[in-house]
Structure formats: C-alpha cells, structure tokens
Amino acid sequence: MIGVLVDFKESGELTLPSLPIFGVASSIGSELIVISFSNVSKVMVPECSSEVYICPSDSYSVMTKSILHIYETHKLKVVLAPHNTFTKEVLGLVAGHLKLPFITDAVFFENRVVKKYIYSGSILATYRINSESYLITLRSNAFKAQSLNMVEKETKTVTFEAHSDYGRIIERRKTVSARPDLSSARVVVTGGRALGSKESFDALILPLADALGAAVGATRAAVDNGYAPNDWQVGQTGKVVAPDLYLAVGVSGAIQHIAGMKDSKFVACINKDRNALIFEHSDLFLEADLFEAVPKIIALLK
C-alpha cells in the first residue's frame, strides 16, 4: 500500500503540484491511501485511492502522529508528496520516528532510482534506495500529470491530542492573486536589483508579466531591497520554477538564482552587460537597458 500526502483546494480538487504525485504513486502500487492537511469533507481523487484521511491540525506533533497512525494502520510501504517546505518538515519528522530513508526534492524517480540536484543545483546526483520502505518528496514540475479516472470521495478525519510539541503553525496566510501561481506558472517574468526601486519594479515588471499572462518572480537582491515580497523569490532559498518561458530582467544569473530556474524550457533575458552570467543559461539574450526595452516590449504586446 502506498501513501500520498497531497493538498486540496477548498473546492475539493487537487492542487496543481499534487496531481503528478498520483501518476508516480500508481506506478509503484495499485492501491493508494491519500493523506492531507486541507480541511475538506469531499474531494476528487483518482479511483485507485481507497481512503482519504484529513488531519486538521496546526501542531507538527499531531500531524506527525496522524501520519504515523495511518502508516501503521495500512502498513504503508512508501509515502510520496510534492516537494515544499511543509512536506519536507513533516515527512522528515515521520521518517525520523520510523527510522526510514527520506529523500527530498527528487526530479527523477523510477524503480527506486532517484535523481536530485545538490550543491545549489550544480550537480545532478543519482541515488538508489536499498530499503523497500521509504519516504520521498518530488519536485512536481519535473513530473508529468497522468490522466487518471477521478471519483468523489468522503474524507475521514484523524485527530490526536498534542502532548509534547515540535512546533506549531501560528498563522496560515493565503496569497490571493489574479496572476498564475509562481511554482506552477507556464510563463514567469523575474525582476532583479537593476530595477532600482519598488516603483520601477511595479511600473515595469508587473505590466510586462500581465501582458504575457505570467507569474512574477524576483531575485533575492530585489526582495531584500523591498521591490517584491519574499514569496516571489526564485532560487536556492526561494521557489523552484520550471516554466515554458522564463524572462529575467536585470538579473545577473548568480548560481543561487540559477538553482531555482535552471529547468525552465526557454530562458530569455534583458541585461545591459553581455558578460552577465545569465547569458550562459539563456536561449535569447537582449543586450539592452531595461528601462528602454521593457516599455517598448509592453507596447508591442498590447
């Protein structure tokens, strides 16, 4: 039996990053146990899902106990989840209790062979899992979502008392935006330090992104300088994206930034320095001053 730890929208549909997990899970087991922390009573899941458990809690110790309980009850062999900070933390605690191998952020997974990037994305390492039982998080946009027959299912709630605590989520803030979600967007426009101010970032990067129907990303320098919020950061300490088109504006291409966008299918950039590192990672390089080029591109797209 295989466990999948996924997210649901309020409507009960699976979130975009959760979808590819089912295809991978059903390639290693025919019956799936679905676990989620989303508080929904009815969900749409692939028909190979025999149970859907909801563990509504903000306490890490309760979440860990809930997964351990489901793990023991169904004698799960493997638990898979889309990779994010939250699944990395919770499954890390579960793996510690079970003393099982735990692999995070895999970009390839077949017959217990796993590939993942290490050293800020500069090396793609291959691992073989020797244990029959293990936990693994997958970088969702590296896997294709399979078309699976979906059925409606009632969820079962699992609750435990928290005696000791590893930590507690004190607030969940949902970002409401008309733009696509950065992690799963097909087009991303990223602005860097060269924008010089939040006003320029808003005046140039946002309209350019909207003209392309894109999500907005930012470098750490842009975030640290207050041009963009923290959850727009792309890179080693930000989000990992793999869109069809990644447009980097005034971005130098530091290794820590490249780690977050290197899987993009097509990379275009605007930079006034032809020796900028981003050049080596670009399919299209526009050597120009962004303050002149971006308004012209926006006008052309209108």
Ligand SMILES: Cc1cc2nc3c(=O)[nH]c(=O)nc-3n(C[C@H](O)[C@H](O)[C@H](O)COP(=O)(O)OP(=O)(O)OC[C@H]3O[C@@H](n4cnc5c(N)ncnc54)[C@H](O)[C@@H]3O)c2cc1C
């Ligand atoms: C542990 C660690 C983790 C990090 N994690 C991240 C991360 O997750 N994400 C991240 O982005 N960074 C991260 N960084 C920071 C990273 O090393 C770089 O400092 C950062 O990415 C640089 O941002 P930038 O490209 O916006 O700025 P810069 O490096 O200053 O580059 C600005 C670019 O804009 C160009 N430019 C300037 N003016 C113009 C103009 N008018 N028109 C066109 N082009 C222009 C310049 O030629 C230059 O190439 C991390 C660093 C460390 C140490």
